[in-house]
Amino acid sequence: MHVLIVEDNPDIIANLYGYLEPLGYTLDVARNGNAGVACATGFCHDAIVLDLSLPGMDGLEVCRTLRQEYRLATPILMLTARDTVHDKLTGFEVGADDYLVKPYSLPELDARLKALVRRSRNEHVHSxxxxxxxxxxxxxxxxxxxxxxxxxxxxxxxxxxxxxxxxxxxxxxxxxxxxxxxxxxxxxxxxxxxxxxxxxxxxxxxxxxxxxxxxxxxxxxxxxxxx
CATH class of the missing domain: 1.10.10.10 (Winged helix-like DNA-binding domain superfamily/Winged helix DNA-binding domain)
Incomplete structure (x- = not known):
């Protein structure tokens, strides 16, 4: 599975690489919002893991740009420290497919990514x-x-x-x-x-x-x- 991680925290990036690569994931990383948009639209990924708090363009704006301007259908899993209903609804409104609140379980992240990709591929079968x-x-x-x-x-x-x-x-x-x-x-x-x-x-x-x-x-x- 080829996944783009849009995240600026080096410790989180290292943890994601350490856990997901041994499971067979191929990972790309963008460390700010603008780089995330460029990488997401320039290459094909099975899913995108998108942090909400990013330097420059934040995660909500990245998600909105990918969905509205580029019509990108790649599943997006949003990561955030914000745990209010309003924040979650805002994420879904701009096009996020799923939501995980920090700190999160890496096995749960793996399971959610696989579920998102399964749903996405099943939708393609009938599209x-x-x-x-x-x-x-x-x-x-x-x-x-x-x-x-x-x-x-x-x-x-x-x-x-x-x-x-x-x-x-x-x-x-x-x-x-x-x-x-x-x-x-x-x-x-x-x-x-x-x-x-x-x-x-x-x-x-x-x-x-x-x-x-x-x-x-x-x-x-x-x-x-x-x-």
């Missing part, structure tokens, strides 16, 4: 993803562009669904590999082959491409004419 004239119905598995059905390989389907969830932000090569192979990607350059195959179906029959490669970085979808 319809739309980006530009591209439509992916995760319930039926049907993908169309401009109303024209696209015949994707199972791996191409996984990659495209991840790209659509991230769109229009960048999906790194590492994130794309995790979507296909989990935490055990192959040593070969298999991803490039799958991207090539996906592009033949997604872009080749159409006047303008939607799948862009940022050399050495990753991939992202664009709406033709808006890139």
């Amino acid at each position: 319809v993803l739309i980006f530009g004239d591209l439509r992916l119905d995760a319930g039926t598995g049907q993908v169309t562009r401009g109303g024209q059905p696209l015949e994707l390989t199972p791996t191409g389907y996984k990659i495209l669904a991840a790209l659509m969830r991230a769109a229009p932000t960048l999906m790194t090569r590492q994130a794309a590999e995790r979507e296909v192979w989990g935490d055990s990607p192959p040593d070969s350059d298999a991803l490039r082959t799958h991207i090539h195959t996906l592009r033949q179906v997604l872009d080749k029959p159409f006047p303008q491409p939607m799948l862009l490669t940022l050399p050495g970085t990753g991939y992202r979808l664009v709406v033709p004419g808006e890139a």
Whole structure:
């Protein structure tokens, strides 16, 4: 599981790394609100652990920005020392999915993160993803562009669904590999082959491409004419 931690307290960061990494988590850290927004929107994560009290942009504003400005659907677990009903309601109103009050139990944090990700992935199973004239119905598995059905390989389907969830932000090569192979990607350059195959179906029959490669970085979808 790939999790972004937005937290400025080095002791808490160290505790989270010490507990979660041995459980198989891959962790990124942002130490202030602005860095949290940049990291959350620049890379794909399964969940975000967001401290409420941050230097500069606080956690509420980070959450509000991610939900309202970037339409980011990544589950957000908010951490705070504030334990009033008003504070919790405010967190939920700006888009937090769950709430833990400090001091909290690390096993409970682990359990809540896993539950959030399970719910998020289950919602994706029944959702319809739309980006530009591209439509992916995760319930039926049907993908169309401009109303024209696209015949994707199972791996191409996984990659495209991840790209659509991230769109229009960048999906790194590492994130794309995790979507296909989990935490055990192959040593070969298999991803490039799958991207090539996906592009033949997604872009080749159409006047303008939607799948862009940022050399050495990753991939992202664009709406033709808006890139």
